[in-house]
Amino acid sequence: MDLKIVGGDLAKAKTPCLILGVFDKHKLSGPAEAADAASDGAVTALLGKGELDGGKGWLMAYDIPGIAAERVLLLGLGKRKECNRAAFIKALGTAFGRLAEARVAKALLALPKEADDYLGVRAAALKAAQSAYRYERTKAPKKDAPVLLAELDIWVDKPARDAAERAVAHAAGIAEGVALARELGNLPGNLCTPTYLAERALALADEHTALSTEILDEDAMRELGMGSLLSVSRGSREPAKLIKMTYQGGDDAAKPIVLVGKGLTFDAGGISIKPAADMDEMKYDMAGGASVFGAVLAAVRMQLPINLIGVVPASENLPDGAANKPGDVVTSMSGQTIEILNTDAEGRLILCDALTYVERFEPALVLDMATLTGACIVALGKHPSGLFTPDDKLAKELADAGDAADDRVWRLPLWEDYQQQLDSNFADMANIGGRDAGAVTAACFLSRFTKAYRWAHLDIAGTAWVSGKEKGSTGRPVPLLAEVLIRESGVETTG
Template sequence: MQYAIKNNLAITKQKEECLVITVQLGKLQSNLIKEIDEENNGLISQLIKSGDINCQLGKTTFLYTLANSTKQKILVVGCGDAKSFDLNAAKKVIQATIKELASKKVNHICWDILTLNSAISCEIAKQLPQIVSELTYCFDEFKSTKSEQPSLQKLTLLYGDKKTVNQVEGQLSQGQIIANAIVSTKNIANMPSNVCNAKYLAEQGKSLGQQHTNLKVTCFGEKELAKLNMNAYLAVGRGSTNESIMTVIEYHGAKDKKAQPYVLVGKGLTFDSGGISIKPSAGMDEMKYDMCGAATVFGVMQAVAELKLPINVIGVMAGCENMPDGNAYRPGDILTTMSGITVEVINTDAEGRLVLCDTLTYVERFNPKTVIDIATLTGACIVALGHHYTGVMGNNPQLVEQLITSSNKAGDKAWSLPIDSDFQEQIKSTCADIVNAGGRDGGTITAACFLSRFTEKYQWAHLDIAGTAWRSGANKGATGRPVAMLIQYLLDQK
């Protein structure tokens, strides 16, 4: 998809195939409507007055070539009350417009949506490519008959304020980069587990490093992980024939290359059978999405490289597969982690925290400014927050608040959950330092409590994306969340 911004607001002089114009409730309409009216004997106003054009939010009316000087097709989109036209309303208008254009097989449009509310023009420009990408995304790599490509290829936006046009163009460019990062995350996350294993993640990381010279990529196989004493990480992958591989992607964009980096750690369980504590068969196919944390890290690092952020960022994809066989780790095993903390395995299906705990210890060497781990960690998070909010916990209230603020700005909702000493009691062990599962009650929080034991040397936050990383059912597929939230967080650190 190509995007462009024009300063010329004379709507009838545009040469695109289709003009998309917005109408509002009430008698007051934009100058663009008046311009079309002047060329076409007041047609638009007449249709509004007669009710043939509906000005309610998201309502669309498609008009083919008009009789007089306006030769293009026209799509009229209702924006509701001008006083209440905010970013959420704009999103609904964009969604309705793109769906209608898709049904009419339109290739190139000119649109006045940025002229509606100058106070939110930048936000609209940033969100628009993301919404368009979401509506047109299709994963059909393994289908013998490919989906029809979206007809819409170019979108030109009208904008009248020459003083701020560069700022709006910058936000539009950011939105495109974020949209592309989300697509990359979805593409990796949607891959089947017989293709996407830890080696595949490592290869994708290396490929990203080849595409962007400002990235350095290092991969650690099982021999290297063993030398680092990452025994918990290795235990999880023992039952799989696929090697466990940790992929580290480094970006140094700050003037001081040794400045403390922001570190992202993604859980990369490319398939989670539950191990010896095997999961029920129903829905187990969706456990290919247990690596969405790692896929998120990939997407964010792609965006960081393209945005050329003036900060240092390190992304870690902790690739692994949890399978049952004669060499698999067992309930009752006691593992000595990289940090020296011992863990009694109560449930081999609480494996993600075992992979993460060693990875979180590993990243201490970077002297991080903050560390954020992203993981499809607990079904309990779905019970608590549904599929709407990503759960946020951490050892630094300011960091948690920053992430919530960034999530709201990005339209990628998150909500904080408590993490305190009362919950820590649930992970005590009688024969080791801690257990790897604290029971059903507060399961999301006790999982975070487990991770907190390995993050005491830096500011840390944990994102539980079990409810937001993918959709089930007829629309099964990765969502690309929380890529937008994390990119916004990093943008806010500039």
Template sequence: MDVELSSLRLEAVHRRAAAALVVLVAEGFEAGKDALSALIERALASGDLRHKPGSLLASYGVAGVKAERVLLASVQGGQPAAVRKAVAAATSSLRAGPAEAVVFCFAQEPQPGAVQAATLAAAEAAYVYLTTRGKSRAEAQPRLARAVIAVPRAAAVQAEFEQARATALGVEYAREWANRPANHATPTLLAGAAQDLARLRRVQCTVRGPREMARLGMGAFLAVAQGSAEEPRFIELRYNGAAKGTAPIVLVGKGVTFDTGGISLKPPAEMDEMKFDMSGAASVLGVFRALAELQPALNVVGLIAASENMPGGRAVKPGDVVTSMSGQTIEILNTDAEGRLVLCDALAYAERLKPRAVVDIATLTGACVIALGSVRSGMFASSDALAEALLAAGEQALDPCWRMPLDDEYAEGLKSNFADVANVAGRPAGAVTAAKFLQRFAGAFDWAHLDIAGTAWKGGKEKGATGRPVGLLLRYLLGQVPTPAPARRAKPAPARG
């Protein structure tokens, strides 16, 4: 969806021609003398429009209003979360109709974050996956292609809107690649998506294959890939927005493009959803798409460990011992705990970059889904400052996470009689023990792990990728951009006598 920002007050929006107009009404609305104000006043007085987020009242052919369709949408107190819910409800309602363009008009001055919420909600609700659909079905699919966010004073929220628009582009890029079937999103094709991003300003990409990975000593990563006919790829993206010597922030994405579980085969029910096991990688791609749009003064590196996990004749077996890039040996007790194996080598590689901080993103454990459901991503961090920054970024982006424990006692179950560490520790606290495994490979820098198994996609009727946590990550990164020092005033020249 193309989105633009416009200065347009409620008393003037009735003169704008549009296929659909959505008026966002908050508590405390004061009616003017225009046609829309009169409509809102009647709707509130009658109780047909209630101050409840998502409450809608649809009208057609309103006298004195040029827009064909008018939806009044309550945003309650005007908070960003309420705005998001109202815009999502309105856009979903319009998506089934013929309207291809819509104007979202704030009836009052928006609160901080409300324009961002409206922009992201409109883009999210309007997104339709079409890549592998038949041409005739794709052409018949109704789409909202364009949106205008109208506010009384556009200049006051321009920066917020630009950030939201870039985030929406990143979320859409992440959703698109996570939604693709595994045969349309192989490790090689994922590398191609990263190389496409390198055409954008300040973005570079390096792709390494099995031979280069072997030279690096990535024995754990390669063990996961060895059962598949598809070759793995280790993808390195760089966004260079700051001085060359500035330490980068590193994002590490799990890119298991399909996860059968390997020899520890998963049950067949819902196994098709394991195409989403590369959602961490997709979120890294999405963040870089947004960075290229915003051009912040920051250095960011994205590392994507892309592989399939298949039960072939060459597949790694339970009980096998492999040597990771860090030199630590790992006993693979369960081949379905493969994400931590590809990530541990990527984390070891990240140490070479002398990073300011490292955040890995992975659909890592079903245990995290049990713990937190689909509302918050699980967050583990070795640094309190990093944890606080990620928590704050998630709240501001309406893409929340929750900090989980990393007590040393949780690592007891990872002990092995045959290697330095085992890759699983049993069922209790499975999300925590997985994080403790990764922590062994992240001791040289400030590190955080986002377990997005519950938030990266939806199942059932709404099956599809969410694009999370692109919003959280981008807000965190923008919060790390150095604030320019105030210019020094020149000293006055000494008086000559």
């Protein structure tokens, strides 16, 4: 999508559609007031006919006198005092949907002062770009499909121009990352295999000189002692891959941030097989890995002055004569042994070896993302991702970044009290901790492999995709990760 910041006289702007905000009781946003003045009160007159009384919804008007735009979309923003960034972006979803139905491919958005800052501009631009995503890799486009928005100009007041330009540039990079994560997630498991992910990582490195990729095959992982990870791939004909993507945007001496994402390209549960209903959605079990791809691409496109390493352990989890069996004991790269009580708790088995592997990079911070537990959905629903970390300061930093990116997290406990649920009579630990607090004990399991560095775990089982009629990948938590990387890089966003 072509995103651009513009200024000047709104009334003279030639565009297929000018989007203006209106609050409840027909109170106009600043740009709408300017348009109303230029039209000699035509905007107010339209509203006086009873439209948008509650401050929600939209009204499309054509050929307004004094306005050069072909049409004006008046967008209800609700009560002015309640119009925070999240509410504004939600309203924009309505606007972009209406543009698609009206087959409008280019528009001009005039931001109200409530959203006229770096984060507001970035969120609006990102929302526009995300509205233009459509999955078509394995299906023919519908002949009557809505037109995708191809160009969006964003009007801001002159004092906010510099921050707005930076916001749009960042939004474009984040949007590319989100789109990549969504596309990888939406691909079926017979196409998006561990080998495919490895090839896609290599292709990204070919496309971007600042990025390099290394792929470890099963022999290399065996030499490293990754017995836990390799135990999962034994039940599949698809060989496992450990994907390492390195972006060197900072000083050579600067310690990297490391992102680790679960890359289960399909999870049938192994011998502890899942129920048949909705099992197709287990192609999304690699959403953590997809978000690493997306965050790395976003950092590259934003040219952040930061060193970043993305690691994706990729495998399938299928039932087979060679697959893990309940009761098996495997040895992880860390040397700790694991009794496998449930083969469907495999994500932690591939993540633990990847988390041990990244110690060698002496990271400043490690974040892992995984569609790890249904228990997290039970606890939090599908709005925030679950956050686990023993570091209070890091927890607040991630929560603040999530709020800023409208990609929220909620912290759950990681208390020592829960560790005993992982006790095993036959190994150093079991891979499940029983029925109670399943998301917590999964995080406790991972914590045993992260003692050497600052670490947090994101359980994205509830946020990585949506089900039902609108089934598809969300691209989360790429916006959160991008916000974290922007903050860690020290890039100025307010000036």
